[in-house]
Amino acid sequence: MSFQLATDPAKLDRPNEDFAAVGSNAAVLLDGAGTPPGAESGCVHGVSWYARTLGGLLLSALSPGASLTGALASSIEYVNRLHVGTCDLKHAETPSATVVALRWGDTDCEYLVLADSVLVLDRFGEAPDVISDNREAIVGRELRKPMDALPTGTTEHSQALREYVAALANHRNRPGGFWIANTEPAAAEQAITGRVHLDEVTAFTLLSDGATRLVDRFGLTTWRNTLDTVATDGAAALIKQIRQAEYSDPDGRVWPRGKAHDDATVVYGHPNG
Template identity: 40%
Template sequence: MRTELVSEPGDPARPNEDFASVALPASGQGGAVIVLDGVTPPRTGTGCLHSVPWFTARLGGALTELTVSLPDIPLAEVLSRALARTADAHRETCDLSHPRTPQATVVLARWSPDSVDYLVLSDSTLLVRAPDGTVTPYADDRLARLPRSALATNALVDANLRNREGGFFTAAADPSVAERAVTGTLPRSGVRALAALTDGATRWVDRFREGDWAGCLDVVREEGAQALVDRVRALERADTERVFLGRSKTHDDATVVLVEL
């Protein structure tokens, strides 16, 4: 088994809001990948005393423990329990009903000798490579399906679309959001490699159109996870006319985790 993990902040002067881990139980009978992309809050506040990195560290730590300590529990239930535990850690000090309470996207993958379970919530991506080289992306595309006009301002997103029917969902304070995640199970024999990427890394495909998902995974497998991040950074710097980036931030936190089974 080969594992590789790279996580780089978009701005060296700001904390990285992503979280990533690979858990390999002592039994040697499986493992898990956990990737979170913290949602950068607006300047107007979140109703919370804690930062996004605090939240992703808490939630990511809980998910890392629970995905391997509860191997028979579905991943949606694992996420629900981890969200409840994290909410309890600051329920007494913070307004968890605030629409911008700290939150994150989620990618989970857990493998055993027989199967690979996956969960994706919001706009991070899981890539799965089959024995024949076919690469399949698993994603929650609800945010991508929203019209651009609906995403004109953060205020409108918070009021009408975030964690609401007809909008999109992120992992915040409500454990029931786990039921909204994209989940599934694959036979272990049909999986040769997994790659979990935050949207700061998937820009190579979905923003700059430099290649498809198979090509993206090839870069990671053949050149390393850092090579993909470096390619994205070069493209971001070159887009001085904002042709591809539009109103998006120039550099975003970028995380890539590769597991070859």
């Protein structure tokens, strides 16, 4: 298995809250849920620390034989122990993260997807198989309307963003809402999981939601074209295209969004590379 990885922060003066890593038998991508400027999280470490710490622990827990959901649950519990003494883990805005995980053996690959990062399988002779967890998008569709009606970057938009994030928190990790990694290990059981034979797949692509914008928010391209861009020009080329689109609409008038730019991360792997 061979991989390439590219990541780019939304802003140079803020930490990249995405995390991705590849090991000998597994790969992980996490997208930390950022706290809007001016909002408190109850955590002295921050979202970037949370995504990086959970991601590293999860990668090390994905040993052969362990269940993917079990590995994620135990990793969440371990992170809880690391900062329960210094942070308010019951705070509504305590750090959280989406999770995509792959683990492969000699003949097949298992995957896990929790919240709105995406895994795309490029299959022989078929359309790409897009594995995504859209429960947060469904919940947020109505909640985000006041924010999306305002120009990105304005004081009014920033306030609406804080209100949107606070409202979304009321639906986090509960039935009828959406599930994400934060302080509740049982959320791991709500992840989308599956298995695919390696001889059915030509490539795996893991993307944070900042790296899927061209398709699912801007509607400028297709998953097929996205995979072709990464395969031909590299993972960084896809992120460059996203940045160009974002800069063409800085106020979010064409494509309403919470942030003008988002952290963007792509992990691209070949089973027989």
